[in-house]
Amino acid sequence: MIQQGTTTFRNISLALFAGGFITFALLYSLQPLMPEISTAFAITPAQSSLTLSVTTVAMALTMLFVGTLSDLVGRRYIMTAALVISSLIAILSAFSSGFTELLLLRILQGVALAGLPATAMTYLAEEIDTSSLGYAMGLYISGNSIGGMAGRFISGVITDWFSWRTAIGFIGVLGLCAALIFWLVIPPSRNYVKSAVSFSRIMPLLWSQCRNPRLLCLYGLGFLLMGGFVTLFNYIGFELTGEPYSLSQSVVGSLFVVYIMGTLSSTWMGRMADRYGRSHVLILTLVIILAGALCTLHADLWVKIVGLALFAFGFFGGHSIASSWVGLVAKQHVSQANALYLFFYYVGSSVSGTGGGVLYSVQDWQGIVGMIVVYVILAVILCRILAHLDERPSEATLK
Numbered sequence: 206m207i208q209q210g211t212t213t214f215r216n217i218s219l220a221l222f223a224g225g226f227i228t229f230a231l232l233y234s235l236q237p238l239m240p241e242i243s244t245a246f247a248i249t250p251a252q253s254s255l256t257l258s259v260t261t262v263a264m265a266l267t268m269l270f271v272g273t274l275s276d277l278v279g280r281r282y283i284m285t286a287a288l289v290i291s292s293l294i295a296i297l298s299a300f301s302s303g304f305t306e307l308l309l310l311r312i313l314q315g316v317a318l319a320g321l322p323a324t325a326m327t328y329l330a331e332e333i334d335t336s337s338l339g340y341a342m343g344l345y346i347s348g349n350s351i352g353g354m355a356g357r358f359i360s361g362v363i364t365d366w367f368s369w370r371t372a373i374g375f376i377g378v379l380g381l382c383a384a385l386i387f388w389l390v391i392p393p394s395r396n397y398v399k400s401a402v403s404f405s406r407i408m409p410l411l412w413s414q415c416r417n418p419r420l421l422c423l424y425g426l427g428f429l430l431m432g433g434f435v436t437l438f439n440y441i442g443f444e445l446t447g448e449p450y451s452l453s454q455s456v457v458g459s460l461f462v463v464y465i466m467g468t469l470s471s472t473w474m475g476r477m478a479d480r481y482g483r484s485h486v487l488i489l490t491l492v493i494i495l496a497g498a499l500c501t502l503h504a505d506l507w508v509k510i511v512g513l514a515l516f517a518f519g520f521f522g523g524h525s526i527a528s529s530w531v532g533l534v535a536k537q538h539v540s541q542a543n544a545l546y547l548f549f550y551y552v553g554s555s556v557s558g559t560g561g562g563v564l565y566s567v568q569d570w571q572g573i574v575g576m577i578v579v580y581v582i583l584a585v586i587l588c589r590i591l592a593h594l595d596e597r598p599s600e601a602t603l604k
Contacts, residue, residue: 206334206396209341213392217332218344220391221325224288225348227383228321230356231295231314232260234376237357237442237458238369245369246304251562254439258555259308261435263315265551268323272544275320280328285388287320292380299374326543330532331396336479342529343475350467350521361458414542419534419594422587426487426527427550429584430494432557433577434520437498439558440565440573441513450506463514467521474522475529484592487526491584493519498577502570523584524550 207213235242235256243253275283294314301307325345333341356376363372414420438461445452445460470490478486493515500512528546535542557576564572 207332207337209334209337214333214337214341216390216392217329218341220387221329221345222348222351223383223390224284224321224325224387225345226352226355227288227292227380228318229349229352230359230376231291231380232264232318232356233257233353234295234356234360234373235311235369236438237361237454237461238364238372239439240442240446241364241369241454242304242307248304249562249566250440250443251559251566252304254559254562255308256311257435257439258559260311260315260318261551261554261558263312264319264322265548265555267316267319268544268547268551269541270544271319271323272327272541275324275327280324280331280394281391283324284321284328284391285384287317287324288380288384288387291317292377292384295377295380296374297377299370299377301370322547323544326528326532326547327539328394330539330543332392332394335533338532339475339479339525339529340472343472343525346471346475346521346525346528347467347469350464350471350517354461354464354467357461357464358458361454361456361461364458365453365455414535414545417534419591420531420542420545422591422594423527423531423534424546424549425587426523426584427546428553429580429587430520430523430527430553431550432553433494433498433580434516435554435558436561436573437501437513437516437577440561440570441501441509443565444570445506445509460510460513463510463517464521466514466518470518470522471525475525478526478529483526483530484588487523487591488585488588490519490523490526491581491588494523495519495578495581498574498581502574 207217239250239253239256242248242256243250246253271283291314294310294317298307298310298314301310326342329338329341329345359376359379360369360372363375415424441460442457444450445457446454474486474490497512497515497517497519500515501509503509503512528543531542531546532539557580561573561576564576568575
């Protein structure tokens with residue numbers, strides 16, 4: 206197994222950082238552009254959020270099957286193909302003639318994007334020593350956070366200079382460059398064993414993972430973490446481009462620089478979890494998330510920005526812990542266990558992201574924060590259940 210400090214570890218980290226970077230840049234590049242899309246197609250904020258929700262739903266469903274496909278053909282090929290195809294679809298999306306066509310292309314892009322996140326976690330669990338897994342997963346998650354930040358920032362700036370269509374196309378070209386780097390750097394799997402599992406057995410295998418109460422708690426945490434995160438950042442653009450702030454798309458896009466906090470927290474929290482225990486550190490991240498959400502209620506713009514930074518710090522730390530935990534808990538068919546985590550993770554994004562639009566139209570920003578508070582409370586309960594299950598002697602070594 207590969208340990209931290211080796212050349213192979215660095216190559217894996219670089220490749221998955223680049224892959225995670227462009228995956229989330231492509232996925233979230235439209236998020237700060239929702240006010241522009243709403244205006245361009247004369248639709249409501251909740252309808253404009255479908256440009257993200259349909260993509261994440263498509264990702265979630267596809268991830269249930271991509272893990273098994275990677276068992277059959279190999280991790281490296283699936284991840285590379287996902288990056289190339291999703292980047293090409295982004296370029297096509299720049300030329301969409303209507304909102305329906307844009308949604309259809311985003312659905313196809315979600316199917317393609319599923320290949321990397323559904324496979325990367327399994328690849329790391331197979332190749333990296335358990336003593337270094339938390340740190341390796343943190344580096345991968347940091348690529349996700351920087352990619353999400355860069356995609357939003359770049360799309361916001363280019364939209365102000367040119368148009369939202371140009372922004373989407375530019376990020377697609379950037380994705381092709383990242384796919385080339387990924388293919389050249391990622392080492393072939395050393396511990397991958399081709400599986401004979403047929404697609405007809407996928408649903409029974411997935412159901413067998415749902416019988417593990419610890420995995421069910423982790424799946425619920427994925428739903429709640431991502432649901433609150435996407436909802437907050439889906440509608441902060443509407444809040445800040447409107448009165449009394451009236452910020453431009455470039456300024457709103459630049460606010461996503463707070464994602465850099467995710468780069469710091471994902472690796473740092475991963476190390477803390479390896480040292481002090483996952484359940485304790487996970488609760489700490491939830492407290493930070495709650496503090497960040499409450500800060501956004503303040504009228505002062507700078508307090509809101511601090512709140513966004515705290516929220517991002519807590520979210521990416523919590524996600525890195527929960528996602529790496531799945532591979533340690535699942536005793537068999539790790540690909541399917543990771544696929545289920547990501548399924549609930551992105552379903553949380555889709556359901557909460559669009560449902561939050563309804564709350565926003567009725568209760569304004571207070572409705573968004575209220576929903577997040579409820580999610581945090583539920584997440585803490587799940588953490589306490591996990592901690593109780595970890596006290597069982599037979600499972601304590603997995604902590």
